[in-house]
Amino acid sequence: MHSHDIDEIFDAFKCISRPEVIPTNDEPDIYLCEEIQQLLSMDLRTIGPHELIPYLAHVFVPCGSEADFLYLMPAMLSNWSELIDQAVEAPQDTCAYWFHAALARKDVLNKCLSPDQKKVVTGFMKRRLLEIISAQRWDLSSADEPNVPKWPSVFAFFGVISTDIPECWTRWWAMENEGHLISAVLWSSELICDFSANPLYARWRRERKNGWLTLWEMATEDFGSRWRAENLEFLQQTLTVKYLTERYDLATAKTNDPAFREAITKILAIMQNEPWRTINRIQELVEAFSTPELPLPAGKIDWTE
Numbered sequence: 396m397h398s399h400d401i402d403e404i405f406d407a408f409k410c411i412s413r414p415e416v417i418p419t420n421d422e423p424d425i426y427l428c429e430e431i432q433q434l435l436s437m438d439l440r441t442i443g444p445h446e447l448i449p450y451l452a453h454v455f456v457p458c459g460s461e462a463d464f465l466y467l468m469p470a471m472l473s474n475w476s477e478l479i480d481q482a483v484e485a486p487q488d489t490c491a492y493w494f495h496a497a498l499a500r501k502d503v504l505n506k507c508l509s510p511d512q513k514k515v516v517t518g519f520m521k522r523r524l525l526e527i528i529s530a531q532r533w534d535l536s537s538a539d540e541p542n543v544p545k546w547p548s549v550f551a552f553f554g555v556i557s558t559d560i561p562e563c564w565t566r567w568w569a570m571e572n573e574g575h576l577i578s579a580v581l582w583s584s585e586l587i588c589d590f591s592a593n594p595l596y597a598r599w600r601r602e603r604k605n606g607w608l609t610l611w612e613m614a615t616e617d618f619g620s621r622w623r624a625e626n627l628e629f630l631q632q633t634l635t636v637k638y639l640t641e642r643y644d645l646a647t648a649k650t651n652d653p654a655f656r657e658a659i660t661k662i663l664a665i666m667q668n669e670p671w672r673t674i675n676r677i678q679e680l681v682e683a684f685s686t687p688e689l690p691l692p693a694g695k696i697d698w699t700e
Contacts, residue, residue, distance in 0.1 A: 400476075400522065401519075403515055405440075411462075417450075417460070418463075419431075430449045430450075431450045434447075434450060434467060444478060444490035447470065447471060447494075450467070451490060452493045455500050461507050472516065472520075474491075474494075475491050476523050479545050495552045495555075499552075504517060505556075521562070521563055529574035533655065535597075535658060544581075547610055548609065554622040554626040554684060555622060561629040564630075570645055570646060576646050585608050587662055594661040626684075630684070636673050644663075646659050647659050647660060
């Protein structure tokens, strides 16, 4: 993340006055109330995830309002941008989860921001999403199980709050850098292969019996959220066996890693021999992005063999 990006966020919200108090319900938790109120006395640039979690976990339900949320938005976005990085672990990254939930619960980007603020925030989040996708690497020679990346859930969440999935997808799947190439293959391999047969996991898959990436986890499902109609239509029209075949051919030509090229070739062969699996899983993924309730209907998205 470049410092000028977050400075642009602070500048977009400098017109928002600091509220005198964060409203709470009729029977507030006194400790929680005090913890939340102290946010207003802090420099926005010094607020960290530990201070934000109590607020974000309760905002728009027993406490908080649009006024204080917009005032704190620069601090929340600054923390979110750092917390979605792969190196950050729980419990701090729960702050990003609650931020996602709050944005979805109130539909903040579409109902609370001015057009200029929405443009700045959406642009910032798009750039950061594409940055963490481009940072993906994959060492097929390592016997150690890699950390589960965070970008799939951030991508899924972005489809809830913004209609810009087509733009993000197009830039991502153009595979202009090695990270975009690797992440596209990694993400889509879950639609093509059972976990035990996925060449990308060959060196350590015996230690696990279930799948690895959760493509449909939006971190907002419990709040009745679903993908925007424009995003669903784009995914349904774009994500096909034919499209994946074309993209895998491109990835094969572009990658500089012979081992990864071999894995791509094997995954492509699996899809060509058993296209029904990919077709079914694409449909189930679209249904998952369309479904605001959890758990998903019985028989949908198991993908654990």
